[in-house]
Amino acid sequence: MFLKSLLKEPLVQFFFSGMVLYFMYINIDNNQETQNTQQRKKEIVIPQIQIDEYNQSLPLGMKNIEKLLTYHQILLEESYFLELYKQDKKIEEILVEKMALMLSQGEYKEPTEDELFNFYKKYKKEYGSIKKFSFYLLDVSQYSFNQAKKLTHKLNLLTVVPENLPLKEHMTLAQVKEIYGIYFAHQLQYQFSHKWSVPLLAKGKTYLVYITNKEIVQNESFENVENRVYQDYLYQQNLHVQQKALSQILQHYKIEVR
Numbered sequence: 703m704f705l706k707s708l709l710k711e712p713l714v715q716f717f718f719s720g721m722v723l724y725f726m727y728i729n730i731d732n733n734q735e736t737q738n739t740q741q742r743k744k745e746i747v748i749p750q751i752q753i754d755e756y757n758q759s760l761p762l763g764m765k766n767i768e769k770l771l772t773y774h775q776i777l778l779e780e781s782y783f784l785e786l787y788k789q790d791k792k793i794e795e796i797l798v799e800k801m802a803l804m805l806s807q808g809e810y811k812e813p814t815e816d817e818l819f820n821f822y823k824k825y826k827k828e829y830g831s832i833k834k835f836s837f838y839l840l841d842v843s844q845y846s847f848n849q850a851k852k853l854t855h856k857l858n859l860l861t862v863v864p865e866n867l868p869l870k871e872h873m874t875l876a877q878v879k880e881i882y883g884i885y886f887a888h889q890l891q892y893q894f895s896h897k898w899s900v901p902l903l904a905k906g907k908t909y910l911v912y913i914t915n916k917e918i919v920q921n922e923s924f925e926n927v928e929n930r931v932y933q934d935y936l937y938q939q940n941l942h943v944q945q946k947a948l949s950q951i952l953q954h955y956k957i958e959v960r
Contacts, residue, residue, distance in 0.1 A: 746775050805944045813935050822924045822931045829927040830918035832891055836871045838864040838912040850901035854910055857898040859944055864912045
């Protein structure tokens with residue numbers, strides 16, 4: 703009874719009301735602080751030296767350059783925030799290309815004359831006068847020329863072997879010229895066997911070619927084809943460096959198909 707009568711006292715009621723209001727205030731204040739933390743602005747710093755350099759190539763004035771750089775940085779930050787790189791295929795392709803470029807950053811030394819000559823002897827058949835070809839065709843007319851070149855590199859990097867493609871067997875150079883045109887036949891002579899070719903144009907279409915066999919009439923001397931040997935050697939070495947780097951990366955992943 704005493705407690706009941708005590709709670710009816712005005713001072714006691716005022717005290718409890720004050721306590722309730724105090725805890726409500728603390729809760730509101732904490733919520734506000736949380737919101738402020740969440741809404742805290744990300745600091746963006748545009749270096750003055752970057753503004754100066756940009757203004758030299760695009761002399762629009764410091765303030766305007768600052769606006770351009772700020773615009774670029776804000777959009778970049780927003781794209782990270784929205785995780786567009788996980789959703790937008792174009793951005794995804796750009797990032798993949800960037801990583802592919804990083805794969806090619808490995809170092810390899812320039813070949814000596816002996817190394818080039820040994821490469822020539824190993825692949826001597828690639829540099830002879832051709833009597834007949836056997837090859838696969840991959841129609842890539844739906845791609846731009848640059849896209850087709852990138853596809854060539856990926857196919858060679860991943861050592862993709864043709865499947866379910868038409869095989870043209872034992873075709874003479876004259877037959878190739880007649881069916882696919884002079885340019886196609888001329889370029890085909892310089893493509894390496896068991897590698898995807900650069901994009902080749904043939905009567906309104908673009909093809910990647912995978913040569914499986916060459917029948918040689920006569921071999922070319924090393925002196926006559928040394929520049930080709932050098933270019934092929936560099937390409938093979940660059941491919942090897944990237945394949946090695948890719949192999950190391952793949953060790954960190956478990957690939958499953960479900």
